[in-house]
Amino acid sequence: MSSQLFSPYRLRGLELPNRVVVSPMAQYSATAAGHATAWHHMHYGNLAVSGAGLLIFEAIAVEAAGRVSARCLGLWTDAQAESLRPVLEFCRQHGGAKLGVQLAHSGRKGSVQRPWEGQNSIGPDEEGWQVVSSCAEAYPGRATPHALSLAEMQALKAGYVAAARRADAIGFDLIELHAAHGYLLNCFLTPLANRRNDAYGGDLAGRMRYPLEVFAAIRAAWPAHKPLGVRISATDWKEGGWTGADSVAFAQALKAAGCDYVGASSGGVAADQQIVLGPGYQVPYAAQVQREAGMPAMAVGMINEPEHAEAIVRNGEAEMVALGRGMTWNPRWAWHAADALGAKAAFPPQYARSHSSMRYGDPAKPR
Template sequence: MSALFTPLSIRGTTFRNRLWVAPLCQYSVDKQDGVPIDWHLVHLGGFALGGAGLVMTEATAVNPVGRISPQDTGIWNDEQQESWARIVRFIRSQGAVAGIQLAHAGRKGSTWLHWDPREGTVPVEDGGWEPVAPSAIAFGDYATPRSLETSELAGIVEDFAAAARRSLDAGFELLEIHAAHGYLLHEFLSPLSNVRDDQYGGSLENRARLLLEIVRAVRAEAGDEVPILVRFSATDWAEDGWDAEQTGVVAGWAAEAGADLFDISTGGLVSGTRIPLSPGYQVPFAEHVKDASSAPVSAVGLITTAQQAEEIVASGRADAVMMGREMMRDPHFAWRAAHELGVQLDYYPPQYWRAKFR
């Protein structure tokens, strides 16, 4: 029996396997209105057809200034919700769980597309906006963000809660709160980007306050049956920054507040940081958070083969694996992984039976 292809149940949701699609930003909303398009249907639908257990959306903004780029998706209005509902229906029709990553880009918002030769912050006259952050500290050469007033933070909590409600109404079965990769909630967590002197800055309890308020608010909308994940960057890879020990502590608090599983990545807060890349290099961080929080975790980062993914889950170091680039290279990766591990799947689409591995 393969550990990777053993179903996993969290609250009222059962995943057919532990091979999950990581959030993958597509920067494809050409109208800049946050509404997902046919590209997102085909992109995400292909993973569901290909056998993944969970298909997660890209970072989906809870309000307009929460987008990474003007071409990002959102979930703050009816038109966006209705377009997501169409995509969710197809994902679920193929037997995968449909999950959405709720996000706010913070100081890394209003940026040019990754393939645009221009770099940094998009000016307001070109469709950009003034980024916001816990403190007026820029990310690298990006524009200096505006420090959020204490009175504004309740509104951000409300935006996450409203986005959660819209997501559930669109049919999503899982909600992930994005607190990683140098975006707003990670900015609040790290002492390198949060130098506030109010109740949201200073001590670890204060820096974690906004995230925990959001977890509680999202749980209140989700009820008892819907899984809630939190994505953490477990380290800033920088001296005196956010680290694995703090991540483990805050994950424990987030579990008490209503989170069910922690999706563990690293980095993204400090520009120009050198990260020691190697296959599965972030798995030890996932294992640490699992031990520290006594909660299930997923691992991500240079996981590219069936055997590697199987070992990570079978060893108990993580309860699921998130795959990104390898899934983009092969949206039917689950079929190939099952063949290599000697697993007979019963969820091949009948239209593709003639292509089954023999």
Template sequence: MSALLFAPYMMRDLTLANRIAVSPMAQYSATPEGHATPWHLMHVGNLAVSGAGLVIMEATAVEPRGRVSTRCLGLWTDAQAEALQPVVAFCRDHSKAALGIQLAHAGRKGSVERPWEGNESLPPEAGGWQPVSSCDLAYPGRPVPQMLTIGEMAAIQADFVAAARRAAALDFDLLELHAAHGYLLNCFLSPLANRRNDSYGGDLAGRMRWPLEIFAAVRAAWPAGKPIGVRISATDWAAGGWDADDSVAFAVALKALGCDYVTASSGGITPAQAIRVRPGYQLPFARRIQQEAGMPAMAVGLLHEPDLAEQALQDGAAELIALGRGMMWEPRWAWHAAEALGATAPFPPQYARSHPSMRFGDPGKAFAERGR
């Protein structure tokens, strides 16, 4: 049986060379103005030549209050888009991997120090800002956020649309909206963070309303031939929170609006979450979304063993396999997985001499396999 992990996959007009995706990974390495730096050129460029079929850039804020830290990437200005151009150009010149970008708003978990600087809240007088959220319920240990008004929600929705248009002008292949891990859109979805008493709170339909409105507006602004996905926390891992049934309902609603895939992550809304982390621990959520909602799922969560990743695809639990930290630890994971599964992965010609086939004295074989 041929390896599905290395089979092409098509979404709208985009064909991926294989089913391996690189998850968005925050780098906290932008300038204070939210501009990309040489670090991003190195980081994204390195992942673009990893052999993965898709590389999704880190969570990118749509407005200043949407950052996690003061050094997070942004796309709310044309200058920020211009700073990203060299990164995109390098990937286009040296890789055939599709390039995506994740648009995000940190909400009540924003305005903190970088993780290696302590991750403590930054008050406005220290360069931070007043966090905002669905209501004035604070993430434990963080400042009380400002509850967004309807007018402020409309402005943030417009920020998402404007950022999507800048991403389209940069010719990104794919867009992902971040609605997971306790950030703003997740705070509207989860009953543990949304205590609103208007039409954007209350029951499941009310809590889903604004994230769905943002998705619809972004889908309308994004090129019709290019895919959009949404990363969700498929469960809060806490009593009274968002659960897998809610995720299936949300995926059904997203599909009706033209969503192309859902990334089934989990957690992040409360430190009281009870998670037993193990290889493949989030696969059941991807499976339910894919099989019950009819929505293609991107699976994430300790899928580092090639056989496990392949089995998830063969079993119908997911259409795509995404690695984040594992890909940072081993940025040639796709090459090793291909060798283990008897397949081939893309690689730049500059690295051909490192291909396993070269060990046996056949320099032409690596190039021949690269062209398959």
């Protein structure tokens, strides 16, 4: 039986050569101005030739206050976009992966040190900034955010749109809007972090309103042939928080707005979340969204075995399977998975003699 994981998948005008996705992973390796560095050339160049069908670049901030750390990438200036252009050019010239970007705003979880420095809050007197959120409630242990006013929300929406236009100008194929992990849009969605008493808070419809407005604004500016997806935290893993049923309702609203897929991640809102980890622990949420909302889903989270990824697609739980840590641990994952599943994945000619089929040499060619 031929592999479903390695079958092509179409999103609008974009044909992915297979359904293996490199999940967005923040590298905290930009300059202080939010520009790409040699690290990004190495990191993304390597992953672009990995055989994956889609490579989603890390969370890239739509404004300075939307970074997580002071070394996160930005797309709020043209110069930032230009710093990424050669990275994309390399990926496109040598890699088989289509290129996505995650547009993000860290909200109340921003202005922290890099993970390997301790991830503690840093104030505006150091390299940090005043964090913002849906309301003035802090993430435990972090700085108290400024609650965004209606005018500030409008300005920020324009920031998302400007970032999307820059992403188009430098050739990204796909945008993923980051609405997960306790970052800004997630803090509008979840009742655990949204205490607004205007039209953007309260019931589910009110809490979804701003993320849906941002989505619609990006959709209107992003070329019609290019796909736009959304990553959500499908559950808060906490009593009284966001649920799988809420995710279905959000996915239905996104579908009506022209969304092409929903990525089912989870958690990140509550410090005391009761998360249950294990292989494929978020897959049931992807399956629920796909089944109940009719929205193509991207599964992610501790999916490390080729047969597991294959089964997720084959069973109709998700159309695409993303790997994060498994990809940096083994950037050749897709090559090996293709081999294991009897399929083929893009392989750069420079490495052709390393392919398992060529180990004993190509009998047709002289050594």
